Amino acid sequence: MMLETTWFILWGVLWAVYFALDGYDLGLGTMLPFLARKGMQGERDRRLIYNAAGPFWDGNQVWLVTAGGVTFAAFPGAYAALFSGMYTALFLLLFSLILRGVSFEFRRKVNSVAWRQTWDACHVLGSFLPALLLGVAFANIFQGIPLNAHGINEGGLLDLLNPYGLAGGVLFVLMFSLHGLLWLAVRTQGDLAESSVAMAKKLWVALLAMLALFLLMSAVYTKLFANYWENPILFAILLLPVVGLIQVRFALNRRASVLAWAGSAVAIIGVTLFGVLGIFPALLPSSIDPAYSMTISNAASSPKTLKIMLVVALLLVPLVIAYQAWVHVFFGKKITEEDLEHEEAY
Amino acid sequence: MDVLLLSRLQFAFTTFVHFIFVPLTLGLSILVAYMETKYLRTGNEVYKQMAKFWGKLFLINFALGVVTGLALEFQFGTNWAKYSEYVGDIFGSLLAIEATLAFFLESTFIAVWFFGWRLLPPKLHNLSIWIVAVATNISAFWILMANGWMQNPVGYVLNNGRAELDNFFALVSNPFGWQQFLHTLFAAYTISGFFVLGISAWHLFRGSNVDFFKRSFRIAAPFTVAFTLLLLVQGHYHGSNVAKYQPVKLAAMEAHWETMSKAPQYLIAIPDPANERNHLQLFPIPGGMSLLAYHSFDAEVMGLRDVPEGDRPPISLTFFSFRGMVGLGLLLLTFSAWAWCRRKEPELSPALMRLLPWIIPLPYIASQLGWIVSEVGRQPWVVYGVLRTQAGVSTGINMPQVAFSFGMFILLYSLLVAVGIYLLMHHGRKGPQ
Numbered sequence: 177m178m179l180e181t182t183w184f185i186l187w188g189v190l191w192a193v194y195f196a197l198d199g200y201d202l203g204l205g206t207m208l209p210f211l212a213r214k215g216m217q218g219e220r221d222r223r224l225i226y227n228a229a230g231p232f233w234d235g236n237q238v239w240l241v242t243a244g245g246v247t248f249a250a251f252p253g254a255y256a257a258l259f260s261g262m263y264t265a266l267f268l269l270l271f272s273l274i275l276r277g278v279s280f281e282f283r284r285k286v287n288s289v290a291w292r293q294t295w296d297a298c299h300v301l302g303s304f305l306p307a308l309l310l311g312v313a314f315a316n317i318f319q320g321i322p323l324n325a326h327g328i329n330e331g332g333l334l335d336l337l338n339p340y341g342l343a344g345g346v347l348f349v350l351m352f353s354l355h356g357l358l359w360l361a362v363r364t365q366g367d368l369a370e371s372s373v374a375m376a377k378k379l380w381v382a383l384l385a386m387l388a389l390f391l392l393m394s395a396v397y398t399k400l401f402a403n404y405w406e407n408p409i410l411f412a413i414l415l416l417p418v419v420g421l422i423q424v425r426f427a428l429n430r431r432a433s434v435l436a437w438a439g440s441a442v443a444i445i446g447v448t449l450f451g452v453l454g455i456f457p458a459l460l461p462s463s464i465d466p467a468y469s470m471t472i473s474n475a476a477s478s479p480k481t482l483k484i485m486l487v488v489a490l491l492l493v494p495l496v497i498a499y500q501a502w503v504h505v506f507f508g509k510k511i512t513e514e515d516l517e518h519e520e521a522y
Numbered sequence: 523m524d525v526l527l528l529s530r531l532q533f534a535f536t537t538f539v540h541f542i543f544v545p546l547t548l549g550l551s552i553l554v555a556y557m558e559t560k561y562l563r564t565g566n567e568v569y570k571q572m573a574k575f576w577g578k579l580f581l582i583n584f585a586l587g588v589v590t591g592l593a594l595e596f597q598f599g600t601n602w603a604k605y606s607e608y609v610g611d612i613f614g615s616l617l618a619i620e621a622t623l624a625f626f627l628e629s630t631f632i633a634v635w636f637f638g639w640r641l642l643p644p645k646l647h648n649l650s651i652w653i654v655a656v657a658t659n660i661s662a663f664w665i666l667m668a669n670g671w672m673q674n675p676v677g678y679v680l681n682n683g684r685a686e687l688d689n690f691f692a693l694v695s696n697p698f699g700w701q702q703f704l705h706t707l708f709a710a711y712t713i714s715g716f717f718v719l720g721i722s723a724w725h726l727f728r729g730s731n732v733d734f735f736k737r738s739f740r741i742a743a744p745f746t747v748a749f750t751l752l753l754l755v756q757g758h759y760h761g762s763n764v765a766k767y768q769p770v771k772l773a774a775m776e777a778h779w780e781t782m783s784k785a786p787q788y789l790i791a792i793p794d795p796a797n798e799r800n801h802l803q804l805f806p807i808p809g810g811m812s813l814l815a816y817h818s819f820d821a822e823v824m825g826l827r828d829v830p831e832g833d834r835p836p837i838s839l840t841f842f843s844f845r846g847m848v849g850l851g852l853l854l855l856t857f858s859a860w861a862w863c864r865r866k867e868p869e870l871s872p873a874l875m876r877l878l879p880w881i882i883p884l885p886y887i888a889s890q891l892g893w894i895v896s897e898v899g900r901q902p903w904v905v906y907g908v909l910r911t912q913a914g915v916s917t918g919i920n921m922p923q924v925a926f927s928f929g930m931f932i933l934l935y936s937l938l939v940a941v942g943i944y945l946l947m948h949h950g951r952k953g954p955q
Binding site: 251271 | 574578581582585586589590592593595596598599600601603604606607609610611612613614615617618619620621622623625626627629630632633634636637638639640641681682684686687688690916917918919923926927930934938941945948949955
């Protein structure tokens with residue numbers, strides 16, 4: 177069971193890293209209409225926002241592909257049950273991400289206001305919906321879905337929109353939006369940085385309240401805390417979101433935007449791991465009968481595959497983190513006028 | 523219409539659209555990287571302009587390849603849950619390795635390349651596009667090993683009601699997978715070569731940016747003729763591999779009904795699957811099929827009549843797609859040779875310059891026909907000889923769900939393809955700044 181448990185943790189970590197990275201691009205896209213000013217300044221604001229995520233979003237999105245691929249490789253049973261069970265929600269997520277992706281590439285390729293506005297609309301929708309859907313989906317995973325004895329979800333799309341699922345959706349939208357604002361503060365200066373910091377301070381209060389509500393609802397609607405009461409040491413994981421959010425607030429006061437962004441990344445990872453540790457050993461709990469859950473014992477690949485894939489993951493994932501970290505440091509400086517004039521800029 | 527058929531159509535549609543964008547990514551990345559290297563070596567600004575101009579077209583295409591690929595990986599889980607459970611141990615691993623090893627590299631470094639023109643030292647900047655080029659090709663390797671396993675499953679044992687990994691080395695050295703990998707690469711390079719030739723010819727015919735497009739033409743011409751030739755020669759060996767591992771597919775590709783030795787190759791045939799014969803077959807080359815498939819006039823070639831009807835793929839579609847692919851391949855070889863002969867002064871051959879832009883779609887069509895042969899010809903199996911396609915479909919999904927997703931795909935992908943082609947033509951015609 178060691179091998180399966182290791183993979184379970186890795187699985188949770190991959191999703192958490194995906195949220196912490198793509199979260200800020202999706203958040204930036206979500207906040208675009210609130211950040212860009214009206215009139216002449218608007219287009220420049222929007223370009224700054226696109227370029228703030230510019231060199232990173234594509235690499236960040238691959239964490240989703242990897243998280244999906246790893247679910248397929250390590251836990252094929254869970255992969256099959258999860259994605260066929262959340263069929264329509266998953267496709268809505270993918271359609272949104274497709275629109276988000278091409279909007280980066282397309283919006284400046286034709287010189288027309290209507291053209292840009294169309295892709296801006298796609299960008300906002302393609303950023304907001306994924307944030308919402310990922311939150312709804314993961315809250316439902318944490319809560320359990322009506323999986324029957326054949327691994328089939330007996331609920332439909334609308335059943336995902338239960339109170340806890342919706343709370344998860346709102347939580348993710350707030351987390352990602354704050355995360356995006358903080359990244360914008362890292363990459364811009366002047367008016368846009370000022371307004372993103374001001375907005376971040378307000379959003380921070382809303383997020384804190386929402387997080388408290390979500391934890392409270394977790395106690396009411398889910399069995400997540402069962403693992404925690406059994407092993408109280410696990411409660412330490414909740415330090416991540418709490419400390420992360422406190423760091424965000426202090427760093428915002430000191431205008432240390434990189435630290436603020438890092439705090440929010442820690443908070444996102446913490447929230448994800450909180451749920452993931454709560455459902456262990458299931459990857460997809462069944463709300464009908466725990467015996468029907470997809471767990472590390474009935475949904476995992478063979479030990480041989482898990483071993484080979486573990487070697488692959490332990491060799492490659494740190495390497496990926498290293499070069500992506502380099503890219504973030506190298507291209508993460510303040511955007512200059514010269515950067516915007518550069519013909520390859522978004 | 524049922525969930526099975528609709529899921530198959532959806533998968534076919536999304537994969538085909540994805541594969542419109544894949545080949546150019548594989549080949550043009552190499553050409554652009556080479557152009558930039560040439561700029562570094564010669565210091566001639568025109569090569570930098572070339573890297574930028576072709577790089578811009580590359581990026582438009584790359585973005586479409588990325589977003590259309592996103593939906594593919596998840597479709598195994600959504601529509602093919604039974605398949606996923608059955609093969610995840612092997613197939614899932616190959617996809618996961620592709621993402622971790624290659625897809626991360628290309629997606630990260632493509633941005634380094636196009637945001638890094640001013641910021642990176644020139645050599646490091648050039649390295650970033652070489653990383654992209656190598657990574658996309660590595661990506662193709664893992665994906666085609668995954669597909670190769672569906673065509674010729676190796677290195678597995680049936681255990682716990684599913685296929686489990688037995689020998690990882692057998693997976694990555696799968697002879698069928700390797701032939702498919704090479705065939706796909708050469709086809710992709712051919713497509714990319716004709717793309718550069720076609721756009722260059724469009725400008726040369728009009729006398730715009732002559733120096734720039736002459737140099738582009740000269741880089742693309744040897745590349746195109748070499749890989750078109752390799753594609754055809756290697757395609758022959760790929761065909762013998764099909765004969766060896768998938769004799770039923772071969773029989774369908776050739777509409778060959780009667781098991782016999784010294785099997786003739788008919789230059790023209792029209793299959794009549796209902797009556798298990800051909801409507802007509804003309805111009806036989808005695809022993810031709812035996813020779814092509816097994817390198818011996820006397821070899822026995824299995825006919826479709828010896829295959830139970832339920833185990834045969836759709837004959838006509840496989841047959842005509844194969845003929846179409848080969849015919850286009852020969853036509854493309856002629857054009858690539860012609861272009862190569864005129865590479866020194868291409869603008870002095872107005873007929874060729876006028877034709878080449880119209881040739882651009884042909885290798886694309888040929889490659890899609892090739893995939894029809896490969897995937898339709900594999901039916902009724904999703905994993906050849908191991909798992910039937912109908913046994914792989916998800917059981918927990920219903921018609922309205924699949925109709926919705928398929929409808930959305932048609933809408934969205936048609937839009938993307940239209941916009942993509944428009945942007946490629948718009949920026950291709952505009953030429954370098």
